[in-house]
Amino acid sequence: MIDGLLLGLSSALTITNLLYVAAGCLIGMLIGMLPGLGPISAIALMIPISYNLPPASGMILLAGVYYGAIFGGSTSAILINAPGVAGTVATSFDGYPLARAGRAGTALAVAAYASFFGGTIGVVLLMLLAPALAGVALSFQSAEYTLMMILGLSLIVTLADHGQLLKAMAMTGLGLALSTVGTDLASGIPRFTFGRMDLIDGISFLLLAMATFALAEALLMLNRAPQESSSPPAVTTASLRLTRPDIASIIPAISRNSLIGFLVGVLPGAGATLASFLAYGSEKFLNKQPNPAFGEGNLRGLAAPESANNAACTGSFVPLLTLGIPGSGTTAILLGALIAYGIQPGPRLYLDEPTVFWSVVVSMYIGNLILLFLNLPMIPFLAKLLNVPKSILAPLIIFFSLTGVYLVSFNLFDLYLMLTIAVIAVWLRLNQFPMAPLLLAFILGGLLEDNLRRTLLLADGELAYLLDRPISLFFIVCIAVTLTTALIKHLTVRPAE
Numbered sequence: 001m002i003d004g005l006l007l008g009l010s011s012a013l014t015i016t017n018l019l020y021v022a023a024g025c026l027i028g029m030l031i032g033m034l035p036g037l038g039p040i041s042a043i044a045l046m047i048p049i050s051y052n053l054p055p056a057s058g059m060i061l062l063a064g065v066y067y068g069a070i071f072g073g074s075t076s077a078i079l080i081n082a083p084g085v086a087g088t089v090a091t092s093f094d095g096y097p098l099a100r101a102g103r104a105g106t107a108l109a110v111a112a113y114a115s116f117f118g119g120t121i122g123v124v125l126l127m128l129l130a131p132a133l134a135g136v137a138l139s140f141q142s143a144e145y146t147l148m149m150i151l152g153l154s155l156i157v158t159l160a161d162h163g164q165l166l167k168a169m170a171m172t173g174l175g176l177a178l179s180t181v182g183t184d185l186a187s188g189i190p191r192f193t194f195g196r197m198d199l200i201d202g203i204s205f206l207l208l209a210m211a212t213f214a215l216a217e218a219l220l221m222l223n224r225a226p227q228e229s230s231s232p233p234a235v236t237t238a239s240l241r242l243t244r245p246d247i248a249s250i251i252p253a254i255s256r257n258s259l260i261g262f263l264v265g266v267l268p269g270a271g272a273t274l275a276s277f278l279a280y281g282s283e284k285f286l287n288k289q290p291n292p293a294f295g296e297g298n299l300r301g302l303a304a305p306e307s308a309n310n311a312a313c314t315g316s317f318v319p320l321l322t323l324g325i326p327g328s329g330t331t332a333i334l335l336g337a338l339i340a341y342g343i344q345p346g347p348r349l350y351l352d353e354p355t356v357f358w359s360v361v362v363s364m365y366i367g368n369l370i371l372l373f374l375n376l377p378m379i380p381f382l383a384k385l386l387n388v389p390k391s392i393l394a395p396l397i398i399f400f401s402l403t404g405v406y407l408v409s410f411n412l413f414d415l416y417l418m419l420t421i422a423v424i425a426v427w428l429r430l431n432q433f434p435m436a437p438l439l440l441a442f443i444l445g446g447l448l449e450d451n452l453r454r455t456l457l458l459a460d461g462e463l464a465y466l467l468d469r470p471i472s473l474f475f476i477v478c479i480a481v482t483l484t485t486a487l488i489k490h491l492t493v494r495p496a497e
Contacts, residue, residue, distance in 0.1 A: 004354055005127070005358060007359075008355075008357075008358030008359050008360075008362035011358070011359040011362075012060065012359050012362040012363045013366075017060050017359070017363065020053070020061040020064065021060055021061075021064045021363050021366050021367050022064075023061065024046070024060065024061040024062065024063065024064020024065040024068060024367070025064045025065075025068040025367045025370045025371050025374065026068065026374060027065055028042050028064060028065035028066060028068025028071070028072065029068040029069070029371060029374065030072065031045075031065075031072070032068065032070065032071065032072030032073040032075075032085050033072045033075045033076050034076070034400065039065065039066045039069035039070060039085065039330045040330050040333060042066075043333050043334065043337075046061060046062060046065050047333070047337060049061070050062055050337060051340065055338075055343060055356050058337065059334070059337065059338065059341075059356055059359070059360050060363040062334055062337055063363060063364060064363065064367045066313060066334070067313045067314070067364065067367060067368070067371075068367070068371060069085055070085055070115075070272060070309055070313045071112075071115045071119075071310065071368075071371045071375070072085075072371075072375075073085030073087065073088040073091075074091045074095065074111040074306055075111075075382055077089070077091045078091065078092065078098070078099050078104065078108055078111060079096075079099055079104060080096075080214070080393065080397055081096040081213050081214060081217040082214030082397055082400070082401060083209060083213060083214070086205055086206060086272075086273045087272030087276050087312070088276070088305070088306075089213065089277075089439055090276040090277050090279070090304075090305035090436070091111065091306055092213060093280060093294070093301055093305075093436060094294060094295060094301035094302045095111060095302045097295065097296050097297040098297040098299075098302065101297050103297065105380065106242065106299075107297075107302060108375070108379045108382065109241075109242060109376065109379060110242065110246070110250060110303055110306070111302060111306045112371075112372055112375040112379070113303075114250065114253075114303040114304075114306035114310075115306050115309075115310045115368075115371070116310075116368050116372040117254050117258065118258040118261060118306065118307030118308060118309070118310035118311040119310040119311065119313070119365075119368040119371075120365060121255075121258035121262065121307075121311055122258060122261070122265070122310065122311035122312075122313070122314030122315055122364075123314055123361065123365045123368070125262050125311075125314075125315070126262075126317060126318060127361055140267060140471065141458075141469075142451040142452075142454035142455045142458065143451075143458070143469060143472050144469070144471045144472055145447065145451040146448065146451040146452045146455045147472055147475035147476060148267075148475060149444045149447050149448040149451065150475075150479055151475055151478055151479050151482065152274065152277065152281075152444050153172065153440070153441060153444055153448070154479050154483050154486075155277070155278065155281030155282065155482065156168055156172050156281070156440060156441070164432065167433045168437045169437075170433070171428075171433055171435070171438040171441070172438070172440075174438055175437060175438040175440065175442040175445060176445045176448075177192075178203055178208065178438075178442050179442045179444075179445025179446050179449075180445065181199055181202050181203050182199060182200060182202025182203070183200055183201070183202070185450065186453060196413070198411060198413035198414070198417075202446075203417070204405070204408065204414070205273075205443065206404075206408060207414055207418050208421065208438075208439065208442055210404065210418065211401075211417075211418045211419075211421035211422040212421065212422070212435045212439065214397055214400075215397070215398060215401045215402075215418060215422035215425075216422045216425040216426050216429060216435075217397070218394040218397040218398045218401070219394075219398075219422060219423070220429065220430075221393065221394040221397070222390070222391070222394045249300055250300060250303040253299075253300040253303045253304045253307070254303050254307040257279035257282070257283060257303070257305070257308040258307045258308065258311040259311070260275065260279050260282065260308055260311075261275040261276070261279055261308030261309060261310070261311035261312040262311040262312065262314060262315040264278060264308070265311065265312030265313065265314065265315025265316045266315045266318045266319065267319075271312065271316065272308075272309035272312040272313050273443055274443060274444070275308045275309055275311070275312035275315075276304075276305035276308050276309040277305070277436075277439075277440045277443070278308070279304040279307070280294075280304050280305045280436075282304075283300050283301060284301065285482065285485075285486065310368075314364060316331050317331070317361075319331075320335060320345060321345055321357055321360070322345075322349065324344065324345035338356075343356060401418075402415055
């Protein structure tokens with residue numbers, strides 16, 4: 001490993017490759033800030049450029065774009081409740097309330113630090129554990145994936161506030177129902193499409209997330225605009241400094257959720273979005289009496305998903321580089337780029353192309369440093385977005401939300417569907433229905449259905465099949481503990497009067 005690190009350092013620290021890292025991070029960060037455009041769009045734009053570069057430099061550029069987009073996606077989520085990337089939806093739960101409370105600088109600073117340390121911990125774990133974790137990822141079968149999805153759904157009881165459990169469960173059911181729209185992959189039969197070819201591929205997560213958060217928030221913002229006359233306080237460099245209690249609060253959250261995010265990222269098909277939701281749910285579960293409450297500007301609720309999604313971004317390179325298995329749509333594009341270079345990812349990548357492997361690993365840490373130093377000076381300028389009058393800002397959010405979704409599908413039906421969902425989401429939010437369970441259930445619904453079908457075929461009706469597998473048994477225990485303790489808390493603890 002020492003020889004590999006030295007080889008990676010000698011390659012990544014050349015002036016040319018440092019410029020590619022910086023360029024990739026900056027481009028990814030700027031694209032990630034735009035609602036609707038994520039790392040897939042960013043990497044797709046850069047692939048033609050990367051083909052003219054040497055393999056190591058090209059992969060360094062594309063990797064920089066990838067985690068730069070994840071890093072930058074939190075900005076719009078915090079400032080205007082419009083997640084730039086799907087993996088930053090959970091960031092908006094506490095980031096946006098902090099911004100509305102006049103602590104936009106603190107929120108952006110915490111997001112920057114959490115992203116940096118989450119990415120850094122992910123890089124260290126990637127260097128130390130990649131071969132071993134690749135074997136663990138291969139040992140996961142449909143039963144383990146099914147139980148992991150059920151564990152994710154069980155965290156919904158922790159996402160629900162006191163007195164909101166039934167509403168959270170209703171939103172979970174709605175999210176699972178929406179995830180079934182489209183063609184059943186097993187039978188090839190369209191479901192709940194009502195004869196419309198526009199729904200044959202189902203509802204896009206980007207469309208649902210932008211409708212329920214960005215677009216719904218813009219409509220609520222227009223409704224509140226006449227009553228809001230005061231502007232938030234200006235963000236200065238001094239306001240970016242975290243107090244000792246703040247630091248003591250977020251360090252444990254960053255540490256444990258970086259590990260959670262990395263491990264989830266290692267699993268093919270999981271990704272940064274699932275990692276961020278699991279991190280947020282687990283952090284809320286572990287903190288019994290948070291102050292302020294989660295969803296009202298809790299720093300741990302912001303640091304947890306931010307550290308997890310960046311660590312998951314790094315973890316997704318484990319199956320990509322060591323097994324040649326893309327864990328998400330983004331890493332599938334990176335796999336295509338590697339193959340276009342004539343490089344076959346897999347167990348022999350260490351031996352056949354050590355320069356490419358170690359250059360990418362080392363450049364990730366350098367890229368995280370660059371992103372940190374790019375973000376912090378920009379925070380006072382970015383926070384000025386909050387000073388824009390709501391009557392101007394809301395139409396801009398609507399424009400960027402609709403444009404972002406349209407540029408993905410070029411289908412007007414998606415815009416009509418998005419507006420319809422946004423209007424329904426406004427009514428639900430006004431009646432205190434939480435949006436987080438809806439999105440989490442929607443994410444997990446398709447994965448749960450596919451893996452549950454395969455599990456039932458393998459088990460052949462014998463539930464003992466699950467108990468014979470140690471990893472499955474571990475997940476069953478986690479599900480039981482999560483549901484039992486959360487339900488006891490909901491039944492015994494009364495909300496403050």
